[in-house]
Amino acid sequence: MTIKDIARLAGVSVSTVSRVLNNHPDVSQDAVKKVMAIVNKYNYIPNTSARNLGMSSSDNIGVIMRGISNPFYTKIITAIGDKIEKSGYTMVMQQISTDEDELRVAAMMEKDKRLQGLILLGGHLNYTKEQVSSIGVPFVCCTFSNEYGNLNSDQYSSVCIDDEATAFSAVEQLYKKGHKKIAVLLSAVDDGSVSQVRYAGYKRALKDFNIPEDDNLIIQIHSFNIADAYHEMSKWLDKGIDFSALFCISDNMAMGAMKALRDAKKIVPDDVAVIAIDGIEASEYTNPVLSTLCQPMEHIGIKAVDVLVDIINNEGPHQHLTLPTTLREGETLR
Amino acid sequence: MTIKDIARLAGVSVSTVSRVLNNHPDVSQDAVKKVMAIVNKYNYIPNTSARNLGMSSSDNIGVIMRGISNPFYTKIITAIGDKIEKSGYTMVMQQISTDEDELRVAAMMEKDKRLQGLILLGGHLNYTKEQVSSIGVPFVCCTFSNEYGNLNSDQYSSVCIDDEATAFSAVEQLYKKGHKKIAVLLSAVDDGSVSQVRYAGYKRALKDFNIPEDDNLIIQIHSFNIADAYHEMSKWLDKGIDFSALFCISDNMAMGAMKALRDAKKIVPDDVAVIAIDGIEASEYTNPVLSTLCQPMEHIGIKAVDVLVDIINNEGPHQHLTLPTTLREGETLR
DNA sequence: ATGAAAGCGCTAACAT
DNA sequence: ATGTTAGCGCTTTCAT
Numbered sequence: 072m073t074i075k076d077i078a079r080l081a082g083v084s085v086s087t088v089s090r091v092l093n094n095h096p097d098v099s100q101d102a103v104k105k106v107m108a109i110v111n112k113y114n115y116i117p118n119t120s121a122r123n124l125g126m127s128s129s130d131n132i133g134v135i136m137r138g139i140s141n142p143f144y145t146k147i148i149t150a151i152g153d154k155i156e157k158s159g160y161t162m163v164m165q166q167i168s169t170d171e172d173e174l175r176v177a178a179m180m181e182k183d184k185r186l187q188g189l190i191l192l193g194g195h196l197n198y199t200k201e202q203v204s205s206i207g208v209p210f211v212c213c214t215f216s217n218e219y220g221n222l223n224s225d226q227y228s229s230v231c232i233d234d235e236a237t238a239f240s241a242v243e244q245l246y247k248k249g250h251k252k253i254a255v256l257l258s259a260v261d262d263g264s265v266s267q268v269r270y271a272g273y274k275r276a277l278k279d280f281n282i283p284e285d286d287n288l289i290i291q292i293h294s295f296n297i298a299d300a301y302h303e304m305s306k307w308l309d310k311g312i313d314f315s316a317l318f319c320i321s322d323n324m325a326m327g328a329m330k331a332l333r334d335a336k337k338i339v340p341d342d343v344a345v346i347a348i349d350g351i352e353a354s355e356y357t358n359p360v361l362s363t364l365c366q367p368m369e370h371i372g373i374k375a376v377d378v379l380v381d382i383i384n385n386e387g388p389h390q391h392l393t394l395p396t397t398l399r400e401g402e403t404l405r
Numbered sequence: 406m407t408i409k410d411i412a413r414l415a416g417v418s419v420s421t422v423s424r425v426l427n428n429h430p431d432v433s434q435d436a437v438k439k440v441m442a443i444v445n446k447y448n449y450i451p452n453t454s455a456r457n458l459g460m461s462s463s464d465n466i467g468v469i470m471r472g473i474s475n476p477f478y479t480k481i482i483t484a485i486g487d488k489i490e491k492s493g494y495t496m497v498m499q500q501i502s503t504d505e506d507e508l509r510v511a512a513m514m515e516k517d518k519r520l521q522g523l524i525l526l527g528g529h530l531n532y533t534k535e536q537v538s539s540i541g542v543p544f545v546c547c548t549f550s551n552e553y554g555n556l557n558s559d560q561y562s563s564v565c566i567d568d569e570a571t572a573f574s575a576v577e578q579l580y581k582k583g584h585k586k587i588a589v590l591l592s593a594v595d596d597g598s599v600s601q602v603r604y605a606g607y608k609r610a611l612k613d614f615n616i617p618e619d620d621n622l623i624i625q626i627h628s629f630n631i632a633d634a635y636h637e638m639s640k641w642l643d644k645g646i647d648f649s650a651l652f653c654i655s656d657n658m659a660m661g662a663m664k665a666l667r668d669a670k671k672i673v674p675d676d677v678a679v680i681a682i683d684g685i686e687a688s689e690y691t692n693p694v695l696s697t698l699c700q701p702m703e704h705i706g707i708k709a710v711d712v713l714v715d716i717i718n719n720e721g722p723h724q725h726l727t728l729p730t731t732l733r734e735g736e737t738l739r
Numbered sequence: 740a741t742g743a744a745a746g747c748g749c750t751a752a753c754a755t
Numbered sequence: 756a757t758g759t760t761a762g763c764g765c766t767t768t769c770a771t
Contacts, residue, residue, distance in 0.1 A: 084758045089749070120751090121454075123764045124747090124762095295687060356660050408766095459747055459765035
């Protein structure tokens with residue numbers, strides 16, 4: 072079944088069929104009726120590849136998201152999808168795995184789908200100008216910025232929280248409760264990831280509060296996995312290093328760490344206070360409920376689309392939005 | 406940058422470029438070198454839409470998955486991806502939301518991507534023959550079968566656990582510990598979903614163990630959400646109905662329920678024993694650790710691909726695999 | 740081993 | 756309002 076068949080069966084030309092299918096004006100009610108009858112009868116579905124090829128442009132906005140497994144993105148992607156729809160565009164989403172190059176995927180999508188713009192959800196923070204130059208539509212980085220990269224801020228947009236300040240604030244919470252021996256559970260600190268940025272916030276807080284840095288209090292894993300967090304935390308606890316509080320750079324890691332603490336017979340929050348960053352749904356259901364600094368996920372998604380659509384429609388300038396986090400008190404603070 | 410430009414720049418014809426790009430034999434080393442030089446220099450990326458259009462067939466296997474938010478699929482999808490790759494095929498994955506018709510999406514993908522076969526991850530269990538007839542390549546239902554539908558078993562393949570028997574076995578665990586007042590937390594029971602099938606297992610178990618059914622012990626929500634489970638469970642607990650054990654049809658729902666129990670000052674497992682089905686990663690990190698019947702996720706993914714590839718390559722018959730679950734003891738049983 | 744040219748299924752001028 | 760036709764960027768016979 073192709074558009075040609077439909078045209079023949081309906082007794083009209085392919086262009087009329089195309090017009091009907093795309094709700095173009097200037098088609099008679101009669102034609103619409105005839106075409107739709109055949110379309111429905113044969114359950115005809117147009118070929119998207121052909122359509123994308125034939126079109127010179129589209130109303131597609133691409134969304135590239137890294138890591139299907141990250142529960143943190145769930146709400147954001149939903150918000151993005153809704154907002155794209157409401158803005159009259161069509162969302163084309165592409166999942167990529169951790170080892171894929173999002174900028175390459177972006178370049179592919181841009182051509183295949185004739186994108187008008189692009190939202191990068193998660194991702195590295197250190198693209199170079201050459202890498203970025205391969206993509207020719209406006210794009211906005213969602214939940215991350217380019218702090219350690221060397222892009223000009225007029226080359227891209229971003230919508231995210233201030234990861235450094237949020238980490239600072241997390242440590243501050245701990246400090247205000249009287250904690251001085253504050254361990255940190257983090258991931259890589261040299262790859263421009265949020266882990267690195269949040270670590271910077273941790274360090275600045277220590278400095279501000281006149282707490283000397285102590286390498287023994289740094290627990291590092293090489294992922295953001297709950298299982299890795301659990302195992303590494305367990306190993307670290309075996310060392311018997313003295314500490315009274317733990318700052319985890321993500322909720323997910325905190326959940327792994329809390330089990331390790333439980334295994335080690337450390338009561339949270341009596342023996343150890345715990346705080347994290349993200350505010351994913353699952354961490355509301357831990358026992359005790361995790362105290363964390365919540366990202367405004369829905370707001371982030373909506374704003375990312377807003378910014379992008381503004382750039383597309385009004386050729387507005389690139390923007391960099393920093394959204395505030397909110398503290399979820401939880402039960403792991405003391 | 407199109408294949409034409411590359412051809413011109415490399416001083417060869419488009420067909421030669423196409424051959425090089427697709428690793429066809431019968432291309433001179435010299436041609437390969439020339440073409441690749443240009444391709445790399447300009448970072449040329451072929452247009453997938455055009456490629457799909459031009460090709461009469463492909464090595465694409467489609468994977469349609471419902472609900473990005475379901476952590477249960479994470480491991481399965483990874484296994485599927487690996488196995489498809491190893492089998493020499495290419496995975497094209499498509500996310501769909503709960504309200505989209507997967508069979509329609511399947512029909513689209515089949516044409517757009519020239520699929521060889523299709524894997525449906527999650528989904529309803531009650532397709533009709535007409536619905537299925539719109540898709541023309543072999544497909545396998547992954548994690549669900551068609552128990553309440555009216556398909557012939559030679560129209561599709563399936564790889565899943567025996568949901569009914571697993572639910573039975575869950576209740577059996579509770580019964581063996583001496584429980585008679587066994588509440589059940591479930592979702593819809595009239596839509597052919599796993600909820601319905603697992604509910605059937607629950608009922609059969611009660612019957613087998615001579616426990617009368619009691620509507621008061623049925624807690625129903627209209628999703629598989631952790632938040633909905635929490636709220637509905639809380640509301641139910643307010644009623645003060647007497648019970649000593651809880652069977653949740655999914656881990657996720659169990660996590661919500663456990664918080665409700667905690668809020669109600671019910672100690673798990675001392676006051677209430679809890680068991681569920683699925684075995685997602687997060688439920689290993691609850692406090693106490695959830696007792697559950699684990700699905701062999703990786704195995705499910707691998708087998709789904711195996712079955713499909715066998716059908717594609719060898720025109721083998723459709724198969725229906727039932728894989729065993731394993732009990733994770735956890736800490737919520739007593 | 741390589742090139743020319745005919746599609747693949749659709750959209751979008753351009754004509755009428 | 757409708758039809759004709761030339762692409763869109765690629766693959767794939769069919770020649771050579």
